[in-house]
Amino acid sequence: MSHAVFLHAAADARFAPFNLREGAPGEALLDVAAVGLCGSDLHYYKDGGIGSAVISSPFVPGHEFSGWLTEDVPELGLARGALVAVDPNQACGRCEHCREGHPNLCPDVVFIGAPPHDGAMTERIWVPKSQVVAVPQRFTPSQAVMLEPLGVAIHAVDLARPRLLERVAVLGCGPIGLLILQVLRTVGAGEVLACDPQPHRRALALELGADRAGASVADIAEWTKGEGAPLVVEATNAPEGFRDAVRAARIGGRMVLVGIPDGDSYVVPASEARRRGLTIRFSRRMGHVYPRAIELVAQGKVDVDAVVSHRFTLAEGPEAFRRHAANEPGMVKSLIFPQGLDRG
Template sequence: MSHAVFLHAAGDARVAPFNLRAGAAGETLVEVAAVGLCGSDLHYYKDGGIGSAVIAAPFVPGHEFSGWLTEDLPEWGLVRGALVAVDPNRACGHCAHCRSGHPNLCPEVAFIGAPPHDGAMTERIWVPKSQIVAVPESFSPSDAVMLEPLGVAIHAVDLARPRLLERVALVGCGPIGLLILQVLRTAGAGEILACDPQPHRRALALRLGADKAGASVADIAAWTEGEGLPLVIEATNAPEGFRDAIRAARIGGRVVLVGIPDGDRYVIPAAEARRRGLNIKFSRRMGHVYPRAIALVAQGKVDVEAVISHRFTLAEGPAAFRRHAANEAGLVKSMIYPAGLPAQTG
């Protein structure tokens, strides 16, 4: 009997037996190697849902995952036992948004790990073959997992369109923010001024390429003598993240909002936003970016392992949720291993 982490309601995560459903046409069975605990998983745990996606019945979270194939996939050039990543976003493919190149905005999406669709915090999962992503043999299970959040970061930077050597403010140095930081460096951004309330995340931001890292947006204001910066990318889970991004932007600046706020609410000062005449974009998931994500990791241009701070077994999954919800010091990105911790992690 397989087991899985179930979210029953806000604050209620449990490990219980999981009855694996039968596979459907076009699907393949994957043995889950590793699954990341994402900020959106945490929102389901803390708030009971994200917008209209609410927990109506116990479901299995986990959309960032890698696994081993249980059969040959000759059409993909893959054999049984190969490590693969999985794109969790199954867009309809025929709506106006999909046809215009925006599958990340498809209103009919079936997203693995978002209720009511069970995710990968379990031992085995059926996935559409079309969502299998081949990865280099040198990749570890966690490397393959991190392609999904790295894809989110790439999409955010695509929307931001940083100009060569342009100064950028990064509000929030969690996993997505730290990946955005590295993609910005690769994209040719200039000075990057970051802020985050947690000292360990500020230290990691400096290690991964930030020029300065402060505790709040007030530091960015001080460093720019109150003028702000032409480009701001927000990647927090705070309702105040939008407000802080506005305050970090200069008049006529651009703001890209990536984070999902706790409680599904933003706090913004309308006058400050209007008087700056800001260009604001909202970033959601990603488009077709996996090839670039794979290349960035394979070429060593983005260090995804540096973002992983903790590793848990499946049985420890509920504790991982509790610790992240409590905002425990030292946590950045947690990885869950249904088959047991890798030998090197102890």
């Protein structure tokens, strides 16, 4: 009997037996090597849903994952036992948004690990072969998992389009924010000013390339002598994140909002954004960025391992949710290893 972590409702995560469904044509079966606890998983745990994606019955979360193939997949040139990553976003490929190159915005998407679709916080999972991503076999399961959040960071920086040596403010030094600031360094951004209320995350931001790291946007105002940054990337989970991004931005500046706010609502004074004449973009998931994510890790230009702070067994999954929801000191990014920590 397999087991999985189920989310039943807000603040209700359980480790329980799981009946693996039958595979469908065009699918591959994976032994799940590792799975990340993402900020969106945490929103399901804290709020019971994100917008229209609401927990109506118990489901298995987990959309950031890697696994070992249980059989050969000759059409992909992959053999049994190969470590692979998985793109969790199965867009329809037919709608106007998909045809225009925006599969991340497809309204008919089937997304692994978003209710009602079970995810990878279990021991085995069937996935479409079209979503299997080959990775260098020297990669660890952890590195293969982190390609998905790195892809989110790459997509956000693509939207931001930082100019050469341009000052950038990054709000939120959680996993996505820390990956974004590393990607910014690879594309020639100038001074990177980071902001996070938690000291351990600020310290990590400095280690990973931020020039300065402060506790609030007041620090950014001080460092820029009240002018603000021409480009702001927001990656917090706070309803005030939008407001803080506005206050960190220079008149005529640009903003990209990446974070999902607790409670699914933003707090922002309209006049402050309007009077600055800001250009604002919202980032959702990613496009076709896995090849670049793989290269950034393979070439050592982004350190995904440094972002991972905690590792748990599958049975410890509910505890991982509880500790992140409690915002315990030291927590940054947690990975869960369904086959045991010794195989991670």
